[in-house]
Amino acid sequence: MELVEIGEVKSKFDEPLGPEEMRGSESVIEVYPEYEAGLTGIEDSKYIHVLFGFHLSDDYELVAPRRHGEKRGVFASRSPNRPGSIGSTVIELKERNGNELRVKGLDAVNETPVIDIKPYAEPFDSSGITEKERKQEPRKRIRELIERGDIETLLLEAGEVHGHFCPFLALGVLAGQYAVSKLESAVPGMEETVAIVETNSCFSDGIQHVTGCTFGNNGLIYRDYGKTATTVATREGSGIRLYLNREDLLEEDYPEGRELFEKVVKERNGTEEEEEKLKKVWRDIGFDLVTRSAEELFKIEKIDYPDIPDYAPIYEDEYCESCGEKFMAPKGVEKKGKILCRDCATEGYFQLDGSGLRKVTG
DSSP states (O other): OOOOOOOEOSSSSOOOHHHHHHTTTTEEEEEEEGGGGGGTGGGGGSSSEEEEOOOOOOOEEEEEEEEESSSEGGGOOOOOOOSSSEOOOOOOEEEEEEEEEEESSSOOTTOOOEEEEOOOOOOSSSSOOOOHHHHHOHHHHHHHHHHTTTTTHHHHHHHHHHHHHOOOHHHHHHHHHHHHHHHHHOOSSSSSSSEEEESSHHHHHHHHHHOOOOOTTTOEOOOOOOOOOOEETTTTSSEEEEEOTTHHHHHOHHHHHHHHHIIIISSOOHHHHHHHHHHHHHHHHHHTTTSSSSHHEEEEEEEESSSOOOOOOOEEEETTTTTTTTTEEGGOEEEEEEEOOOOHTTTTEEETTTTTTEEOOO
């Protein structure tokens, strides 16, 4: 096997340091002039995969202590001392200038030989996000997928939460990605960005996964309109509302899926074979939908200063004088001189379930 050197790294580091420090710095990959034409179109990629040589490595051990003391085999580690002396990583491409690529995240020293470059492609590659980065920004990977417009991978991951793939989950992912990318909002999960959903269908799970707005972080607002629509808005006063304006979408574009849904889900009258077939057809429709544009499927409106509730208040706690359990004080009910939780007071409560928001009487 013959390896060809196509370029080299220009870096401020002449010797290896901790990978965190090196990956936090920018460097340049200088591709040799005879290979420059091979970079055509690389500037369209936000991330690239780089193969390079560990040219300063002159020995290796098959089993040796690693950075944190534990012993590992060389193929179960990221040690630069390897039999093949080849390293690989995924890095951010900041800019192309002719035969030079300005990059961030490359933990290679100055004059490291570069063997190959190719675009990063989900789901085949890893984004290279470190554990430290994930702790600092839990949604870093999702943010990068949104920025790259990788809606298929967003749908794959939304399926982990939703439990299955279906058209309306896909539509929620598509709408969420469009809104967040247009607002250029990081959605840190601290109520700075909110998503108002007008349905409690599968669509809402796609919105929650992509936007990061959930009931738990008070970023998700539910309005019981029964419409396949969402408004994603920032506290600064800008928002985008997307409403599915293709009422005939399934009937016209995916009639087989619609017929199966009617029999298996709506009528609860499908055979096991039909149930399995629906799962496959529903999945295929979902992944087809995310190849389409939001503009094609939704009515999209920009909204200035949408009606967003204030930040969630922090309530004092109260204890039920019947069951002894703690609850938020404003949820208490005074009955016969005692402060009771709503369950013990048996005077009713609101419940969000498959039928929407409804009052349940005690």
